Amino acid sequence: MTGAKLKVAVLYDVWEDEAAAAEAAEEKASSKKKKKKKKPQSKSKREKEDREEIFEALEKLGHEPFYQVLDGTQPCLTALAKCGSDLVFNLTEAFAGDDTKEMNVAAYMDLLGIRYTGGGPHAHFLAQDKATAKKMFAFHGIKTPFFATAYRGRIEHAHDVSFPLIVKPLWEDGSIGIDAESVVSSVKELMERVEYIQNEFDSPALIEEYIEGREMYVGVLGSYEKAQALPLVELDLSRLPEGTPKIASYDVKFEKDTQAHKLTKSYLVDDLDEKTTARVQEVGLAAYQAVKLRDYGRIDMRLTPKGEVYVIEANPNPWLSSKQEFAMAAKASGRSYTDLIGEIVELAMARYAANTENAT
Numbered sequence: 001m002t003g004a005k006l007k008v009a010v011l012y013d014v015w016e017d018e019a020a021a022a023e024a025a026e027e028k029a030s031s032k033k034k035k036k037k038k039k040p041q042s043k044s045k046r047e048k049e050d051r052e053e054i055f056e057a058l059e060k061l062g063h064e065p066f067y068q069v070l071d072g073t074q075p076c077l078t079a080l081a082k083c084g085s086d087l088v089f090n091l092t093e094a095f096a097g098d099d100t101k102e103m104n105v106a107a108y109m110d111l112l113g114i115r116y117t118g119g120g121p122h123a124h125f126l127a128q129d130k131a132t133a134k135k136m137f138a139f140h141g142i143k144t145p146f147f148a149t150a151y152r153g154r155i156e157h158a159h160d161v162s163f164p165l166i167v168k169p170l171w172e173d174g175s176i177g178i179d180a181e182s183v184v185s186s187v188k189e190l191m192e193r194v195e196y197i198q199n200e201f202d203s204p205a206l207i208e209e210y211i212e213g214r215e216m217y218v219g220v221l222g223s224y225e226k227a228q229a230l231p232l233v234e235l236d237l238s239r240l241p242e243g244t245p246k247i248a249s250y251d252v253k254f255e256k257d258t259q260a261h262k263l264t265k266s267y268l269v270d271d272l273d274e275k276t277t278a279r280v281q282e283v284g285l286a287a288y289q290a291v292k293l294r295d296y297g298r299i300d301m302r303l304t305p306k307g308e309v310y311v312i313e314a315n316p317n318p319w320l321s322s323k324q325e326f327a328m329a330a331k332a333s334g335r336s337y338t339d340l341i342g343e344i345v346e347l348a349m350a351r352y353a354a355n356t357e358n359a360t
């Protein structure tokens with residue numbers, strides 16, 4: 001426990017700027033369908049909610065929070081450099097709407113000697129490129145679905161992959177580009193979906209074996225050898241209509257008015273035996289360490305009917321809304337939302353105090 005009163009900059013990005021508006025206008029004017037990737041409106045809404053909750057928690061903890069915004073312009077970078085915080089609570093997911101720049105924001109703060117919560121540039125790089133993350137998992141003996149990538153005629157693969165497959169953008173998060181058509185069962189469907197991902201998101205397509213099973217999330221708190229897994233949370237997809245793939249699509253996650261959203265809910269897992277629970281948590285921890293996450297993170301997994309545990313992906317700096325899976329898991333471990341935010345602050349500060357901010 002540091003106990004010290006800290007000036008904490010709650011850093012977030014806004015991305016629906018003039019450039020995006022201009023791009024939207026251009027798109028409308030153009031008959032061609034090609035889009036640059038863009039996060040949907042509801043994602044910005046949820047960011048607003050979590051930054052406010054975090055701000056309030058920081059106040060309750062006796063810190064001095066203030067908002068710092070990255071709007072994708074050069075002056076916002078200068079303002080960040082001069083913000084005078086003791087710690088940045090890093091909620092950014094992109095720079096100027098480009099989420100591949102998440103790592104650059106962390107790297108910029110490293111160059112300036114600014115302390116911040118959550119993953120460093122290396123973690124953002126490893127986790128964001130899902131194929132790279134999967135290679136890391138495989139190296140560490142962590143089960144992850146076999147996969148291939150395809151981009152403009154260039155195919156990379158190491159294993160044979162069998163249908164059904166799921167086709168996703170390689171770099172996106174927030175289930176962007178993931179819908180009922182993502183799961184494919186024939187070469188024709190596969191080719192159409194790869195084409196769609198390339199054209200709509202200007203992204204390589206990650207073609208992955210579809211793993212039938214329960215969708216589980218392992219929240220992790222702490223850094224490297226001291227990291228601990230939180231209780232398991234499951235997103236119950238079983239009530240999705242017959243014929244719809246049981247996946248956490250964009251609608252399931254964010255579109256509150258859709259049937260898909262209404263029929264799905266997250267629960268604390270309480271029906272697994274201790275051994276299986278511990279096994280899922282251990283795999284989650286191993287994945288967290290494999291892609292060098294720190295302070296906090298969430299590992300998305302699937303548990304098959306045969307008891308196999310697959311890692312789907314790792315999320316540095318996962319969504320911290322009090323209603324989301326990470327906070328649910330923290331609550332089940334006895335931490336209030338305020339405790340959770342306080343612990344993330346302390347974990348980050350302790351890293352810097354021990355001068356291990358770049359420790360892996």
Ligand SMILES: Nc1ncnc2c1ncn2[C@@H]1O[C@H](COP(=O)(O)OP(=O)(O)OP(=O)(O)O)[C@@H](O)[C@H]1O
Pocket residue numbers: 145166168172173174175176178208209210211212215246247248249300302312313315
């Ligand atoms: N190989 C797979 N087998 C079964 N389901 C999968 C697979 N890959 C993805 N899914 C489903 O699609 C969802 C979204 O996939 P993924 O987590 O890779 O996307 P994301 O956009 O990074 O999501 P987020 O960042 O919001 O966690 C998963 O939560 C899962 O329901």
Ligand SMILES: [Mg+2]
Pocket residue numbers: 300313
């Ligand atoms: Mg995910």
